Amino acid sequence: MKKSFMLMLAASLVMITSAQAAEADKADESPWKSEVELGFIRTTGNTETQTTSIKADATYEVDKWRHNAHAEGYGQQSKGDAGETVVSAERYELSGKTDYKFSELDYAFGLLKLQKDRFSGYVYDHIVSAGYGRKLIKQDDMELDVELGPGARIFKVDATPEVSGETEAVLRMSGKYWWAITGNSKFTQELNTEIGEAITSSQSITGVQANINSTLALKFTYTLRHKTKVPQGNEKLDTETAMTLVYSF
Numbered sequence: 001m002k003k004s005f006m007l008m009l010a011a012s013l014v015m016i017t018s019a020q021a022a023e024a025d026k027a028d029e030s031p032w033k034s035e036v037e038l039g040f041i042r043t044t045g046n047t048e049t050q051t052t053s054i055k056a057d058a059t060y061e062v063d064k065w066r067h068n069a070h071a072e073g074y075g076q077q078s079k080g081d082a083g084e085t086v087v088s089a090e091r092y093e094l095s096g097k098t099d100y101k102f103s104e105l106d107y108a109f110g111l112l113k114l115q116k117d118r119f120s121g122y123v124y125d126h127i128v129s130a131g132y133g134r135k136l137i138k139q140d141d142m143e144l145d146v147e148l149g150p151g152a153r154i155f156k157v158d159a160t161p162e163v164s165g166e167t168e169a170v171l172r173m174s175g176k177y178w179w180a181i182t183g184n185s186k187f188t189q190e191l192n193t194e195i196g197e198a199i200t201s202s203q204s205i206t207g208v209q210a211n212i213n214s215t216l217a218l219k220f221t222y223t224l225r226h227k228t229k230v231p232q233g234n235e236k237l238d239t240e241t242a243m244t245l246v247y248s249f
Contacts, residue, residue, distance in 0.1 A: 031062045037219065039244035048079040051089075053242055066099040066107075074240075090118040105135045109147060111172075120238070121231035123156040124165070125201070127194055129172040141180040148173055153196050157231055170194040184211040200228040209246065217246040 037055040055072040076089035095113040113127040131149015156165035175191045186209045193202040207221040223240040
């Protein structure tokens, strides 16, 4: 993964932590909730590969407002036949989302999501959206949120400078579910789809998390990413299986 991205993310986490500490001094219960996931696999010998994944989330919730920032990066490197380093996967995502709660169950949202996947055939693929959300299930051990709203996709397929980016209208639908199986384990499911005039993008993330202690957890996720239209030579469906260590603070 690129060193600049890692440094930028590390700096962001330091600022988040500092802000959280400042808020904690003002109130017994901080409005900040932060979480960092890290996964790393390195193989040596007959096969030499290195896979790194990192995710960071920060949520600030007070009164009727809820703000969330999300950043993630994924990279995979291996040794080529001549001993050179070959990058076979490289993906980055940065998003910001704001919710305004009308009631305990209903809210409006605004979303900006920036995505870059080097091996997807797209130079970039960004989403801007706003709409309505509702909490369909709200229990102590289970919650389900659904969202619906219009938006726009800004994307570029060809990497050549003379080819400009494109924009199309989309309808965004999203669902987020979690269930506390036990006091120390949780099941999560996220579904997102952006239905466009030319392209429909969908993503499913299924996860199971087991707590190690009050701040550390082990998480297993299975991710599906699908596009109805991709450049020639690219697959429409990507899958990712990951085991990560989660630190909450």
